[in-house]
Amino acid sequence: MWILASIFLATGTARPADIQVTASVDKQELTLEDSIYFSVMVEGTQNSPPPELPILDTFKIRPLGSSSSAQIINGDQSSSITYNFVLIPKETGNFTINPVTVEIDGSKYKTTPITLIVREVSAIPDTSQEVFAEMVVSNKKPYVQEQITATLRIYHRVRIRNLAIDTQFPGFREQTLKDPAQYTRIVNGIRYLSYEISTALFPLRSGKTGIPASVIELDKVDSSRGGHSQDPFDPFDQGSVFNNFGRLQHKTLKTKAITLNVLPLPQKNRPQNFSNLVGDFTISSELSRTEIEVGDTTTLTVAVTGQGNIKDLSLPSPRWGNNFKVYADQSSFQQTGGTQTVSGKKVYTYALVPLISGKLQVPSIPLSYFDPTKGDYVSIQTRALLLSILPGKNGSKPKVVEPGLDSAGKTGNSIKNTGEDILPIHTGPEFFENRNFVTGSNILYGIGLLLPAGLFILYGQFHKRQQRLKYDIAFSRSHGAFKQAQKRLSDLSPDMDPKEMARELSLIVREYLGNILNLQGTAITSTEVREKLQKGNFSMSEVQATQELLEKHETFQYAPVDGSLPEDMIQDVRNLLNQLEKKS
């Protein structure tokens, strides 16, 4: 039943006759389990902004999107856009949906108010009971920390969609059990599908503790409107694309609140090492190796298995004594429970490093828990394990980390260094030899880094020179020319015959020139020398001086002379060679 609620006039001036805004609901009387469809239709345009809804504190609003339409009938064009919402009541009473405002082109359009009546569920009994929900708990008188199971069952005879469940368990620690499951159950002779979610609960304190009502929101598929089967058991219909043809009807279900009387754990017979473990457990231990040397490591694995709050187990630190150095690893937990109980295995590993040789006993590890079925405490312990410790080789220091490999070479449990107390300070003098104490070592370090590169550059130059001397004849000749000439000048004896001396000096100069100019032989004339020097890097005065000196030597060799060679002639040669060497 769709009720036309109102038609509005524009408060603005822009084409008031063309635009109409209406608000409508599918029903005006409902229960807390129901919901209503609320629509705002804007006629005369398809470009309307979303409507501004009034404040509706007593309803939860879910937008369902918008739909638009356009029609041309006998040449008259009409268009509209409809915004849809679902309103879910939060409380009972008479309520008014105040005018909805739509602003188009600066003009505001308002709907008229709509009144609604929301009643208690019992006021309009749902005789058909197509959908209902209940919460059941496995034990209403649990002990503190005893695991109970709360199961939420949603019974339905019609198809349901868009399930949203709000359950709260204040005063309990929750632990999810297996994934939700669906069963077939008969209630009062009627067959239902039951969607069930189980949660393990552990009461945190004793006394009266309540589980508040859970709120379940869902959409019933009303296939009578869609013309399809409504049988949720129909195997051909489940999950088919045709489901979408049915009209969705929103429904809100509430379970009854449950009160539990949580019993305290008895003080009587409470063991000293009891650490709030409640359930039924066993404990076992094993060593990775039972025969090792002093300083070697063996891994002790302690496993606690059972049903209850095993995840909370905190195994008290065993009394290891002074024979071992012990490193505890972080514990691991593996849940193995079913649909109704939490059970699992918690494993603790310790790296044991024996400090002395001989037969050592690994102490048994005690565990106490409260067994709710017996109503009493139970104390169990691992069996004591024996270790044969051989003397270490070379008095080896204890290894502080388990190698992480078993005898087969496979990776085992990794033991981290988590000792039960801090390890002692380092006192040996070798620990405090500070090689980096000298300040400014960064400069030395930088020099040290650059030095090899510098040495390499020097070596490179040297190598290049050596190679040139080896393969470049001209370079090789000019390289040693000056030294050679100097040596020969020094070797000249003052007692030599003047002509011989002049010949020798001429030869020295010619050889020198031949070397620096890479000329073959020494039989070069002064004219050739002039030509060659002029082609080189020598000035005219140097060329002139060289030529004159060579001519002077020739004159002395062949002209008749009396007495000795002028003393400055050797010096002239020295000066000329120095002069030429600078340029070469």
Next chain:
Amino acid sequence: MKTRGLYIKSFIVWMGILLLPATILGQVSQKISQANQLYNQDRFSEAAELYEQAIAEGMKNGHLHYNLGNTYFRMNKLPKAILHYIKAQNLLPRNEDVEANLEYAIRQTEDQLDGRNPHPLETILFWTRDLNLEEHKTGLFWINFFFWISVGIGLRYRTPATQSARNIFLAFLVLAAVSTGFRWHKDSHQSVGVILPEQIDVYSDWNTSSVVLFQLHRGTPVSISKEKGNWYEIELLDAKKGWALKSHIAG
């Protein structure tokens, strides 16, 4: 005679320069030895004072920070203990005692969280975690030395073997230079702090009127990524970020 006197004076000055650090080191070592004795006599506050003095005098030694961490732990100064264990770990990255005590100390905190956020490059340069800066520098020094030797030999004997050796050393040199640079950057730029008060609020911005994102407790190590006024931006291992007052963090 004058020249001879000058030589003698120069020799004395140079010997002084060379022996001065050794003399100072001797004094500091004596101080540490004394602090160790005080520690073993349960005179922790006196031991801590001497260790702190040794650090203030320029002693950069992981074992010293480790001992000081132990001393603060015994004095129930958990944040300071954790801070010095972290400093010790930085200098002695492979030392098992340091690692064990740091883990144990962190387990004594309420958060039981090592919030230090590793640098993203650490995943690639994973070996840089296991070597301290000095070791990196030493490695770089020797690889650099051998690289230039290989280049020199390659110049003298141009064979495929010498060329391959040079290329291998070059690859190692680049790797060592990158590692050392990264480690240096990490040591000098990546700050670590430890929460001092019993509980602090970590804000979304650097003022107390911003949203409290989460809370941390005494002794939790965190990475400090930024600094603004009296505030540090801290980063946790799971990429959580927030601002906390500087006075609440020892670093």
